[in-house]
Amino acid sequence: MGAELKSAKEKFVESWGQMGGAWGINRTMARMHALLMISDKPLTADDIMAELAVSRGNASMNLRALVDWGLVRRTSLPRDRKEYFASEKDIWTICCRIARERKKREIEPVIGAIDECLKEAGGDKEAAAFRKKLNELLELVRLLDFVLGKVGNQEKAAVLPKVLTLLKAMA
Amino acid sequence: MGAELKSAKEKFVESWGQMGGAWGINRTMARMHALLMISDKPLTADDIMAELAVSRGNASMNLRALVDWGLVRRTSLPRDRKEYFASEKDIWTICCRIARERKKREIEPVIGAIDECLKEAGGDKEAAAFRKKLNELLELVRLLDFVLGKVGNQEKAAVLPKVLTLLKAMA
DNA sequence: TAGTACTTTCAGAAATAATTGAAAATACGG
DNA sequence: CCGTATTTTCAATTATTTCTGAAAGTACTA
Numbered sequence: 001m002g003a004e005l006k007s008a009k010e011k012f013v014e015s016w017g018q019m020g021g022a023w024g025i026n027r028t029m030a031r032m033h034a035l036l037m038i039s040d041k042p043l044t045a046d047d048i049m050a051e052l053a054v055s056r057g058n059a060s061m062n063l064r065a066l067v068d069w070g071l072v073r074r075t076s077l078p079r080d081r082k083e084y085f086a087s088e089k090d091i092w093t094i095c096c097r098i099a100r101e102r103k104k105r106e107i108e109p110v111i112g113a114i115d116e117c118l119k120e121a122g123g124d125k126e127a128a129a130f131r132k133k134l135n136e137l138l139e140l141v142r143l144l145d146f147v148l149g150k151v152g153n154q155e156k157a158a159v160l161p162k163v164l165t166l167l168k169a170m171a
Numbered sequence: 172m173g174a175e176l177k178s179a180k181e182k183f184v185e186s187w188g189q190m191g192g193a194w195g196i197n198r199t200m201a202r203m204h205a206l207l208m209i210s211d212k213p214l215t216a217d218d219i220m221a222e223l224a225v226s227r228g229n230a231s232m233n234l235r236a237l238v239d240w241g242l243v244r245r246t247s248l249p250r251d252r253k254e255y256f257a258s259e260k261d262i263w264t265i266c267c268r269i270a271r272e273r274k275k276r277e278i279e280p281v282i283g284a285i286d287e288c289l290k291e292a293g294g295d296k297e298a299a300a301f302r303k304k305l306n307e308l309l310e311l312v313r314l315l316d317f318v319l320g321k322v323g324n325q326e327k328a329a330v331l332p333k334v335l336t337l338l339k340a341m342a
Numbered sequence: 343t344a345g346t347a348c349t350t351t352c353a354g355a356a357a358t359a360a361t362t363g364a365a366a367a368t369a370c371g372g
Numbered sequence: 373c374c375g376t377a378t379t380t381t382c383a384a385t386t387a388t389t390t391c392t393g394a395a396a397g398t399a400c401t402a
Binding site for chain 3: 373374375376377378379380381382383384385386387388389390391392393394395396397398399400401402
Binding site for chain 2: 376377378379380381382
């Protein structure tokens with residue numbers, strides 16, 4: 001591979017890791033995802049360890065997390081005992097998976113927590129302002145939940161331009 | 172304040188902090204934001220230090236960050252030398268500010284980084300697949316940028332139901 | 343089913359992020 | 373301006389997260 005291309009790929013992997021960090025995702029996990037996304041063939045744990053300079057344990061755990069998120073698949077080659085890992089290739093599908101997981105892991109628990117707070121706050125007049133604020137927040141969080149639910153259930157790449165059109169109409 | 176209400180408020184503050192953490196935001200900053208959101212009057216740094224059990228330095232730095240994000244305003248009372256802090260109260264405005272800042276801080280840099288990678292990758296046939304993938308990602312990140320831009324520029328609470336309607340139409 | 347190639351696990355180590363607290367800076371009222 | 377109340381800064385500390393590496397676990401194959 002040309003030196004320029006190699007360097008560009010490395011830069012991309014690092015940037016993707018950086019971004020992951022800003023959104024609360026393990027930086028190494030994001031780098032692994034980036035590496036697999038731009039790889040034209042499945043990689044083994046050893047390939048990834050070499051490329052990103054991480055330990056076997058780290059590679060194993062983060063690859064498992066990527067599989068749990070539905071972003072990476074395990075595959076195997078005939079006459080080869082090793083496991084290979086391949087990223088989901090379709091960008092829109094990646095987007096759906098991330099939406100689905102974040103909804104489940106981070107939005108739904110918040111809805112539950114606000115509900116509990118509402119219950120605990122009771123019906124006193126004293127709590128009225130607090131209840132009002134919680135209900136407003138709940139409305140917003142439910143909107144986000146709804147949006148992520150929509151996105152997460154789509155499977156076809158064709159939906160992307162549709163969303164774009166709708167949003168443009170939003171003015 | 173009733174013990175139940177107090178406990179409900181504390182629970183809410185902790186939950187909001189938890190959620191912040193999951194999205195890459197300092198937990199204490201998120202807790203301060205929650206506390207100010209549900210407070211019916213502005214609070215001083217001392218109030219916040221007492222309520223959340225944090226040091227003066229920590230309070231000062233995180234309050235400044237909240238002001239930078241446009242989520243909290245400094246105010247002052249006549250015949251009182253102390254500074255008071257008040258959260259923006261309108262939920263939709265809060266949402267806009269967050270969208271605007273995250274776009275600026277986290278989406279725009281990624282667009283820049285991908286552009287740079289594209290430039291560095293060069294036009295070789297060898298780099299074709301990589302360029303294709305980067306362009307797909309760029310398209311997606313730009314969509315997100317566009318959405319956050321739209322949301323971030325709205326100022327009226329009336330927009331919320333409008334978005335909801337559009338999204339419901341999305342099927 | 344024994345040997346080997348590979349993977350997972352997890353306690354401890356290392357790296358990173360958050361927090362403290364006290365000194366320095368600031369700004370207010372007299 | 374002076375003295376003081378208040379806020380900010382930042383080096384040092386503490387807490388948290390991430391990572392390592394070797395032992396334990398799995399599963400292929402001969």
